[in-house]
Amino acid sequence: MPIQNPFQDPLRFERRVPECAVVIFGANGDLTRRKLIPALYRLAYDRRLAAGFAIVGISRTPMTDDAFREKMLEAVKQFSEDTTFDADVWSGFAQGLFYVAGDIADPALYESLGRKLAQIEASQHTGGNVLFYLSTQPSQYAQAAQGLGAAGLGKGNGRRRLVVEKPFGHDLESARELSGRLHESFDESEVYRIDHYLGKETVQNILAFRFGNGIFEPLWNRRYVNNVQITGAESIGVEGRGAYYQEAGALDDMIQNHLLQVMATIAMEPSASFRASSVRDERSKLLRSIRPMTPDEVRRNTVPGQYGPARIGGQDVPGFRQEQGVDPQSQTNTYAAVTLFVDNWRWAGVPFYLRTGKRLAKRVTEIAIQFNPAPLHIFDQDGLDSAPNLLIVRIQPEEGISLKFLSKRPGSGMTLRPVSMDFNYGSSFGERSPSAYETLLLDAIIGDATLYTRQDMVEASWSVVEPIQNVWRETTFDYPNYESGTWGPAASDEMLARCGHAWRKP
Amino acid sequence: MGATVAPGKILKDLAELWVSTAKAADGGAGVLRACSMTLLVLAEASEDSQGLGETIAALMPEHPARAIVVRMSGPGERSLTERVYSQCWMPFGQRKQICCEQVEITVSDAALADLPSVVLPLAVPDLPLILWCRSPRLAAMPEFLPIAAMAQKVIVDSGTMADPAAALNLLAVLSARGVLLGDLSWTRLTRWREMLAQVFENQQYLAQLGKTSDVKLERGEAFAVSALYMTAWLTGCLADSGVHASCSLGPAPEGVSVRVQLAGEGLAVELARSEDRMVVTVNGVSQCTNLSQPTDYLLMREELGIVRRDPVFERALTRAASLALPVETK
Numbered sequence: 001m002p003i004q005n006p007f008q009d010p011l012r013f014e015r016r017v018p019e020c021a022v023v024i025f026g027a028n029g030d031l032t033r034r035k036l037i038p039a040l041y042r043l044a045y046d047r048r049l050a051a052g053f054a055i056v057g058i059s060r061t062p063m064t065d066d067a068f069r070e071k072m073l074e075a076v077k078q079f080s081e082d083t084t085f086d087a088d089v090w091s092g093f094a095q096g097l098f099y100v101a102g103d104i105a106d107p108a109l110y111e112s113l114g115r116k117l118a119q120i121e122a123s124q125h126t127g128g129n130v131l132f133y134l135s136t137q138p139s140q141y142a143q144a145a146q147g148l149g150a151a152g153l154g155k156g157n158g159r160r161r162l163v164v165e166k167p168f169g170h171d172l173e174s175a176r177e178l179s180g181r182l183h184e185s186f187d188e189s190e191v192y193r194i195d196h197y198l199g200k201e202t203v204q205n206i207l208a209f210r211f212g213n214g215i216f217e218p219l220w221n222r223r224y225v226n227n228v229q230i231t232g233a234e235s236i237g238v239e240g241r242g243a244y245y246q247e248a249g250a251l252d253d254m255i256q257n258h259l260l261q262v263m264a265t266i267a268m269e270p271s272a273s274f275r276a277s278s279v280r281d282e283r284s285k286l287l288r289s290i291r292p293m294t295p296d297e298v299r300r301n302t303v304p305g306q307y308g309p310a311r312i313g314g315q316d317v318p319g320f321r322q323e324q325g326v327d328p329q330s331q332t333n334t335y336a337a338v339t340l341f342v343d344n345w346r347w348a349g350v351p352f353y354l355r356t357g358k359r360l361a362k363r364v365t366e367i368a369i370q371f372n373p374a375p376l377h378i379f380d381q382d383g384l385d386s387a388p389n390l391l392i393v394r395i396q397p398e399e400g401i402s403l404k405f406l407s408k409r410p411g412s413g414m415t416l417r418p419v420s421m422d423f424n425y426g427s428s429f430g431e432r433s434p435s436a437y438e439t440l441l442l443d444a445i446i447g448d449a450t451l452y453t454r455q456d457m458v459e460a461s462w463s464v465v466e467p468i469q470n471v472w473r474e475t476t477f478d479y480p481n482y483e484s485g486t487w488g489p490a491a492s493d494e495m496l497a498r499c500g501h502a503w504r505k506p
Numbered sequence: 507m508g509a510t511v512a513p514g515k516i517l518k519d520l521a522e523l524w525v526s527t528a529k530a531a532d533g534g535a536g537v538l539r540a541c542s543m544t545l546l547v548l549a550e551a552s553e554d555s556q557g558l559g560e561t562i563a564a565l566m567p568e569h570p571a572r573a574i575v576v577r578m579s580g581p582g583e584r585s586l587t588e589r590v591y592s593q594c595w596m597p598f599g600q601r602k603q604i605c606c607e608q609v610e611i612t613v614s615d616a617a618l619a620d621l622p623s624v625v626l627p628l629a630v631p632d633l634p635l636i637l638w639c640r641s642p643r644l645a646a647m648p649e650f651l652p653i654a655a656m657a658q659k660v661i662v663d664s665g666t667m668a669d670p671a672a673a674l675n676l677l678a679v680l681s682a683r684g685v686l687l688g689d690l691s692w693t694r695l696t697r698w699r700e701m702l703a704q705v706f707e708n709q710q711y712l713a714q715l716g717k718t719s720d721v722k723l724e725r726g727e728a729f730a731v732s733a734l735y736m737t738a739w740l741t742g743c744l745a746d747s748g749v750h751a752s753c754s755l756g757p758a759p760e761g762v763s764v765r766v767q768l769a770g771e772g773l774a775v776e777l778a779r780s781e782d783r784m785v786v787t788v789n790g791v792s793q794c795t796n797l798s799q800p801t802d803y804l805l806m807r808e809e810l811g812i813v814r815r816d817p818v819f820e821r822a823l824t825r826a827a828s829l830a831l832p833v834e835t836k
Contacts, residue, residue: 005712006743007703009818012696012808019708047701047795051788052708088783092794125791127708 018159019052020445021117021126025104025144026135027057027068031165033075036135039437041076042083044093048442052125054096056116060103068099096124104140110151121157128157131444134164142181149185163192163444166257167248168453171469172462179455192444193453197258197365198265199436199443202399204451206265206367207279209393209401216391217270219371221346226388227501228266229353229368230259233360237307237317237484238334243325250336251304251472254356256465260287261453262395263352266367267342276450280457287460289344298471300498305335305489307359308480317359317484331477334358337492338468339499351499355492359484364506365395379416387418390504513627519590520572520607541607543810544629545571546657549640551579551612558640562608564803569810572630573608576621578641584616586624618649622656634658634813638806642667645676654685661688661809665731671830674731678827681820688809691731692819694800696808698777699739701786701795702766705775711788718744718751718770724758725765731826733764738825739818740766 008016022040024032043049057068073094077085100116102109121128132148134141141164148154148162162182169175182191197203210216219225232254238245245253264283271278293301308319321328335357342352371389390404401423406416434442443451481489487505496502545565549558555577562573579585588611609628613621629635637657644650645662646669654660660680664673670691681687706712721740725733733755741753751770758765761780768775776787784797798804 003712005703005706006715006747007699007706009696009699009703011812011814011816011818013700013703016707017704045796047697047704047784047797050704050707051786051791051793086796088794089796092792123791125708125710125788127710 014048015442015446017048017050017442017445018129018447019050019125019127020129020131020158021054021056021120021124022131022133022441022445023056023058023113023117024133024135025058025140026137027099028059028061028071029135031135032057033072034079035435035437036133036441037072037075038080038083039435039441041080041090041093042435042438043442045083045086045089048438049445052127054098054120054124054126056113056120057097057099058102058104058109058113060101062101063099065097065099069094069097072097104136104144104147107147107150110147110153114151114153117153117156126158129159129445130156130161132160132162134162138165138167142178145182145185154185154190159190159447160186161190161192161444161447162186163194165194167252168193168257168458169462170248170252172459172466175458175462179458188455189449191455192449193455193458194440194444195257195261195451195453196436196440197395198261198451198453199438199440200395200399201434201439202393202395202401203262203265204439205399205401206393207274210266211270222348222350224371225347225350226370226372227351227353227499228263229370229504230263230266230355230366231368231504231506232259232262232356232365233363233487233506234356234358235360235363235485237359238320238323238326240324242320242323245334246326246330246332249333250356250358251333251338251465251468255336255338255354256461257453259354259356260290260461260464261457262367263290263340263354264457266369266393267347267352269346274450276448276452279450280452280454284454284457284460286342286344287457287464289342289347290460290464291341291343292463293467295467295471298468301339301495302468302472303335303337303489303492303495304333304472304477305337305357305482305492306330306332306477306479307334307357307482307484310359310484310486312485319480319484320358321480331479333472333477335360335482335488335492337488337495339495340464351501353496353501353503355488355503357482357488361485361487362506363397366506367393367395368504368506369393370501379414392504513624516588516590516609516628520609523590523607541570541572541630541633543569543571543633543813544635545569545573545810546625546635546637546653547573547575547640548637548644548653549575549577550643551577553577553640561801561803561806565806565810568807571636572628574625574628575608575610576625577610577612578618578644579612579614582614582616585612585614586617586620587612615647618644618647619652621649622652625653626656629656636661636810636813645673654680659686659688659809659813661690661806663690665691665728670731670734671827674734674823674827674830678824681823686813686815687819687823688812688816689731689735689819689823690802690805690809692735692822693805693808694729694732695736695739697784697797697800698736698764698766698779701777701784702740702775705786705788708788711773711775714770714773715744715747716749717773718749718768720767720769721751721753722767722769723753723755723764724762725755726758726763729758729764734826734829735822736764736766738829739822742821742825 024036026032098116100112102112117130120126134144145162154160169178264286268282268286271282306320309322310317320326320334321330337355340352369391373388387406392402394400403421404418407419408416440451493503588609590609635657636659637654638661639645645667664670667673677687677689706715723733723737737753737755744751763779765778774789778785782798783794785792785794
């Protein structure tokens with residue numbers, strides 16, 4: 001009997017994808033309709049899913065399989081941004097769509113699910129592999145995991161994995177508690193904490209850029225890097241999610257997870273291999289090396305903000321406190337800027353500036369690495385010759401990498417001007433880039449956890465953020481402190497100015 | 507018509523082209539020059555130049571290259587002429603144009619022997635030179651080997667050649683000499699092979715593979731060489747697993763381009779392709795997927811992405827070449 005698939009051709013084929021059933025808790029929710037089902041449909045369209053594939057949607061609303069299929073059909077048509085709808089592909093995909101109604105707190109739900117999975121295993125040949133995806137309220141994560149465990153669904157004929165959406169707790173203690181409860185039913189190796197930023201092509205490309213090329217790594221340290229700025233800016237407000245956002249805030253919603261993960265990717269040590277455990281070990285080590293702040297340092301090195309009303313493009317936009325469902329005296333931060341230092345030999349003394357916010361001047365996520373200026377200014381004109389070299393990694397929009405350097409202006413004089421050498425991911429590789437959810441769902445089905453967050457990484461991130469939370473919670477801020485459509489509070493510029501730096505205007 | 511082409515003049519023309527393209531760019535945003543290889547395309551002058559131009563243009567965003575298109579004008583007096591131009595595109599939402607440069611050389615058969623001395627100086631330094639030979643007759647000409655010797659990889663389409671069996675044998679000889687090769691008749695099978703491999707990712711089916719007793723391949727008229735490759739690959743893979751099934755090759759029904767069936771105790775697998783659909787049926791459960799027709803663009807896109815040894819292809823080529831002679835001489 002062959003023990004290995006003799007037909008594989010790794011040079012030409014896409015990655016091997018095992019047969020699998022994906023069980024989505026919260027199948028009636030926005031994430032399922034907008035992201036998960038369109039991503040899975042796209043994978044089917046691209047022939048990336050195994051023949052033995054099925055999806056089981058779970059939510060409280062009673063619904064037949066057919067009604068669920070209809071609903072998901074609408075979702076695919078509405079939210080598949082760059083995928084042509086193909087009736088035949090849909091027809092095959094829809095045959096594998098099933099639905100189970102029930103309350104996450106009710107043991108009967110898991111009994112029904114168990115029966116459904118057994119049927120699916122027999123009819124769809126899924127080999128007993130199941131990926132449970134928790135797309136519910138965070139407060140239900142532990143309950144769902146325990147329900148699965150108690151019904152014996154955490155183990156089965158095939159591989160069982162659990163995908164958890166952020167937030168992973170709301171502080172260090174709650175993150176530990178959540179992990180502990182998930183581990184009652186699933187081993188840590190079976191838990192996939194999803195951070196969709198890590199699924200973006202450019203974030204993955206950071207690894208290729210740093211560790212696939214020999215010329216950058218020698219410069220990637222405190223001798224040559226002056227400071228690093230990581231920006232995750234949104235131009236929109238809370239868009240009807242005021243009530244939810246009020247509980248989270250920019251610090252918890254963006255910095256604790258997305259931006260710290262991006263920072264870990266840009267600053268980590270080279271891993272010994274590209275195996276998931278090696279890469280995640282290095283990310284985790286970096287996060288643990290970030291210096292936790294004392295309360296005094298928090299006051300000096302962090303800036304919270306909240307947007308006020310403004311007129312943008314001829315249109316009046318409300319301030320955060322005027323948004324629907326938001327307390328008019330809310331102290332929630334919609335902007336957060338922090339200065340972090342990494343206590344290791346590579347980065348000692350180099351400030352990492354992280355900022356994120358809503359209703360900023362434009363939507364952009366990027367990393368700007370500013371190098372030290374040339375040690376001697378021999379072309380001393382207007383200070384232009386001392387403009388620093390910048391390496392910019394754009395994550396969205398227009399994923400790509402730019403290097404800014406000085407060049408002689410054509411002509412007889414020795415005048416310098418900055419020029420940009422651009423690599424645009426979309427135009428240099430004309431192929432459509434998969435969405436972050438396509439990448440991450442496929443990784444979870446295959447069992448590649450490289451781009452997923454591990455428990456120790458979550459805890460390390462909270463260890464960085466929690467001292468800031470503590471100080472901010474006990475302080476009453478004079479909000480709003482920035483106008484919508486600007487680059488945030490003046491205090492944030494002052495924070496950098498104190499170190500002789502200035503935020504880049506992306 | 508001139509009888510000589512000066513590579514130095516072409517390079518100067520290319521440099522001037524970049525200056526004029528940058529000046530002509532809207533709003534002074536400039537252009538970006540991208541290059542990852544030299545792509546040498548050998549085509550008959552009679553071939554639809556617009557279609558070929560569109561294929562090359564489509565390849566450029568993913569495989570930016572200095573494209574040197576050699577158009578073979580056939581018999582007649584010795585002649586060589588050239589022109590240079592750029593191929594630019596504006597990425598969505600961007601201000602800057604991305605441009606690649608192209609050189610077109612027209613050459614008569616009598617001047618083919620001069621081609622290496624013109625092309626070598628035009629190749630972009632430090633980047634691979636890929637030869638795409640679209641001319642079926644060139645592969646049989648003595649000038650082919652010196653031209654192929656310049657390239658890191660040679661891509662042909664044996665299915666278009668007058669004598670596919672001889673073509674497969676020539677390729678097998680070149681491969682044995684260590685030349686990196688691509689054959690679009692093989693590339694056409696990638697998605698096929700992938701779908702078949704995907705079926706056996708299922709451990710239950712993989713366990714049944716050892717009981718395969720019959721392999722049946724049916725192919726449409728245009729897929730003779732591809733079917734040989736498929737047979738060679740399939741039987742090779744099965745033999746590696748210790749499976750020795752009887753194998754038959756025959757014509758496909760109307761509308762079906764290729765159909766593969768594997769049958770044995772507890773296992774019935776069928777892959778059938780028609781138009782832009784692939785239907786995979788395993789033990790009665792069918793799945794239909796979108797599988798667009800492999801245009802030259804799609805095939806070349808794949809081949810240009812592989813500039814290294816391809817052991818699976820090399821093995822299938824050797825086997826297909828050995829299968830080809832008896833089949834074609836029947």
